[in-house]
Amino acid sequence: MELTSTSFLVTLIAVTALAMLAALLLWNRIPGPGWVRWPVRVLMIGLCQLTSIAVIATWINGSYGLYSSWNDLLGTENAQNASAMTGPPLGRAKFIQGGDGTQSTYFRGSHSKLAGQVIVWTPPEYGAPGAEKTRFPVLMLLHGYPGSPRTWIDLGGMPGTLDQLVRLGAALPFIVVIPDVYPGGVNTDCSNTPTRKVASWLAEDVTDLVAKNFRTLREPKGWGLMGVSTGAFCAVKLPLQYPKVFRAGAALDPDPLGGDPQVLADPALRERNSPLWLVRQARGADVGLFLATSAQDKDSPPAQLEAFGRAAAGTGVRVKTLVRPSGGHNFQTWTAMYADALGWLSTELSPPGDGRG
Numbered sequence: 001m002e003l004t005s006t007s008f009l010v011t012l013i014a015v016t017a018l019a020m021l022a023a024l025l026l027w028n029r030i031p032g033p034g035w036v037r038w039p040v041r042v043l044m045i046g047l048c049q050l051t052s053i054a055v056i057a058t059w060i061n062g063s064y065g066l067y068s069s070w071n072d073l074l075g076t077e078n079a080q081n082a083s084a085m086t087g088p089p090l091g092r093a094k095f096i097q098g099g100d101g102t103q104s105t106y107f108r109g110s111h112s113k114l115a116g117q118v119i120v121w122t123p124p125e126y127g128a129p130g131a132e133k134t135r136f137p138v139l140m141l142l143h144g145y146p147g148s149p150r151t152w153i154d155l156g157g158m159p160g161t162l163d164q165l166v167r168l169g170a171a172l173p174f175i176v177v178i179p180d181v182y183p184g185g186v187n188t189d190c191s192n193t194p195t196r197k198v199a200s201w202l203a204e205d206v207t208d209l210v211a212k213n214f215r216t217l218r219e220p221k222g223w224g225l226m227g228v229s230t231g232a233f234c235a236v237k238l239p240l241q242y243p244k245v246f247r248a249g250a251a252l253d254p255d256p257l258g259g260d261p262q263v264l265a266d267p268a269l270r271e272r273n274s275p276l277w278l279v280r281q282a283r284g285a286d287v288g289l290f291l292a293t294s295a296q297d298k299d300s301p302p303a304q305l306e307a308f309g310r311a312a313a314g315t316g317v318r319v320k321t322l323v324r325p326s327g328g329h330n331f332q333t334w335t336a337m338y339a340d341a342l343g344w345l346s347t348e349l350s351p352p353g354d355g356r357g
Contacts, residue, residue, distance in 0.1 A: 090209055118206055136352045137349045138174060138223045170346075220246055224247060226250040227250075227254075240281075248290070292341060
């Protein structure tokens with residue numbers, strides 16, 4: 001049972017109710033002398049408190065996206081991801097249909113030599129009668145750190161929210177791709193380092209996998225990114241590094257755009273992988289970037305969006321910013337930004353078509 005699933009929360013609520021009912025019914029029916037009855041009563045009270053705390057903690061976790069899975073909570077995510085390094089190569093990657101309409105696979109990239117999970121969702125329009133030759137734009141969703149591809153589904157409400165916006169005519173029917181942002185459990189802010197080529201994993205290996213198995217528009221006009229937190233940093237960075245792959249990126253509460261010394265200790269490597277440095281070098285790049293945060297987010301202050309806008313001035317990079325008046329660094333804030341971000345991405349990327357244009 002998944003940590004963030006509704007069934008787990010409902011089960012905890014039921015257990016709490018049963019513990020309270022048992023305490024009420026058994027309070028005066030415990031046999032034996034007083035020195036036996038009172039410790040048992042204390043244990044019953046403790047069980048009621050423990051289950052109640054578990055319900056509250058699970059509800060808070062589901063609301064704010066603190067932990068996305070049991071492995072994330074227990075600190076075993078790295079070990080699980082490390083085992084994925086033995087995944088099959090691109091040509092032998094097999095997608096498995098999930099019960100929620102998604103397909104997933106583990107594979108090893110030929111460019112990065114890294115391996116990890118990739119989840120794909122195709123919109124209803126993809127399988128509609130008459131759409132057999134239609135190619136669709138691709139939206140790659142990048143999760144934060146810590147996190148996993150399932151974070152977008154279990155906590156982020158995707159791709160359900162996208163489907164609703166499509167039905168309202170407010171967004172394009174994207175093929176949604178959710179890859180592991182740090183395959184093997186090592187976060188590099190989506191950068192290529194001497195030991196881990198995570199940028200190549202995302203911009204070359206994952207894109208090759210999806211283009212090979214699905215009817216996608218050609219890069220870059222049909223390919224965009226949307227990320228949260230660390231994934232938002234990557235959604236700004238990757239279009240600047242790979243403008244021939246991604247035309248647009250939407251960043252919701254991005255990490256510091258100058259780079260994080262705790263992630264990349266080498267100052268030169270960190271600078272050359274920071275969006276602030278990259279945007280200054282991106283003269284004439286056909287790239288659009290959407291950056292959003294809230295006035296209350298200390299992890300992603302509005303001042304850094306202003307600084308990025310100044311750095312982008314005169315480069316030709318299209319920059320749009322959004323600052324909401326309130327909200328923390330969590331999915332409650334990010335989901336409120338979806339309509340703006342997805343609507344903007346739908347103007348930057350090409351709609352479904354035959355892919356010839």
